[in-house]
Amino acid sequence: VPIYAQDTAVVSIAEGRYGRTLSSHFNNPPGNINGGYGLAVCLRALAAEMQHPDPLVISATYLRPAHPGPVEIAVEKIRSGRRHSVGEARLVQNGAEALRVVATFTDLSGLTGRTHVALTPPVLPAPADCFDPNERLVLNPNSVRARTETRWPSAPAYITGNPSGDARAEFWLRLADDEDADVFALASLVDMAAPAVFELGEFSTTTVELTVHLRARPAPGWFACRVSTNFLIGGYHDEDFEMWDSTGQLVAQSRQLQLLVPPPPRPS
């Protein structure tokens, strides 16, 4: 089983309760788990209880950092209707809630309504002709950076030590080892690339809330992504993220509110 699929699976403990041991494969540099990884674990638990297969819109509120190790996910079924199922998940570690998720599920394969898309996908050189930031780095194999692949039209300015001051970027993104993403992985990937605020010279930021819209089941392959931070105000900032699949359809759109923080000490 590919690593991401394996590391997000949950086991049923009891009615509405799921467990797993969070892996260390998707760590942020301080040693806590990536927020998108924690979110997918909650979505897997929710999916086991919902009448519809696909998360459509998700709100995740981050309460405390979570770390590799055992967690329990409590699921509440809020409503089940013809078109939507709605549920809530609470991810608890060491007796404290780390993450609360409310999600509305539907069947994305059965949409028959009108389509009118005003934006176009990022126009990027082929991935093979792009810059790979991982090539120049000695990566901790237990890191979200090593478990994802990105390709950039040219080297991001922040990497050279000269952030551009423009917190917008377009690049390719996928899971490592050519693992293809499903809808659950999309909800992780929107949080797994380098934050746009790196180009403002800010390298430590933490998520308060993340909202994801999932609009279609993705085709295999690379995702063309567009990220921007428009409003850094009093230390808080947004980050908008779009993912377009290899067929040119928008598959995910997210926005998070984050807070710049002093870098935490690395664990010894």
Added chain:
Amino acid sequence: VPIYAQDTAVVSIAEGRYGRTLSSHFNNPPGNINGGYGLAVCLRALAAEMQHPDPLVISATYLRPAHPGPVEIAVEKIRSGRRHSVGEARLVQNGAEALRVVATFTDLSGLTGRTHVALTPPVLPAPADCFDPNERLVLNPNSVRARTETRWPSAPAYITGNPSGDARAEFWLRLADDEDADVFALASLVDMAAPAVFELGEFSTTTVELTVHLRARPAPGWFACRVSTNFLIGGYHDEDFEMWDSTGQLVAQSRQLQLLVPPPPRPS
């Protein structure tokens, strides 16, 4: 007491339980209450329990339409820390949950971190030189349309029966009767103007989820607003909304996921 402030106040019933009778002043055309109005009622109940005064980021999941009449709001205190308080509210009417809200509160008056804003406010003629769509209409006084004021640089195309096909707009917005908005009213106003999809010829849409970022306490007066719908896919669509206050600061940013629906019959 001005109408909006009066209609959103709640009374304490018991530990973590609040009540009010939803007014008919903020009705949508089908006779259900406006989603932004219901959200503010939940936020007022949450604020009574939180250690910090201002909602910072809010996610509202809409489960069923709510109507004028009695409701009860159950509040759960999720976490209280130095910088943030987090809570959840459930708005229940006739024994069924209509709206679930998770919100993180802070003190917006005490932000000391960095500010870097990449976008600028809409450039609009003075409100007195703008088009007032309410002037040409016979308005139901019990309607969100009558309880808000908008001013447009020119008449929106949809009003003339010829939607432009471009779901973007900039206009002025405020509560009726010169009532000034506080942070709670901002969370309503992002949902109280004409939907951007009117310019796609779609006049009936319902909210699945609404996320609001509140970035500053607003100055009195008009708000310069920017709205857009970029992705209508299979009948579902986003709507992004920005509100800038009379001092030129971004005070609120929202995104909702909505679903086009056949217009419901009007109540007889």
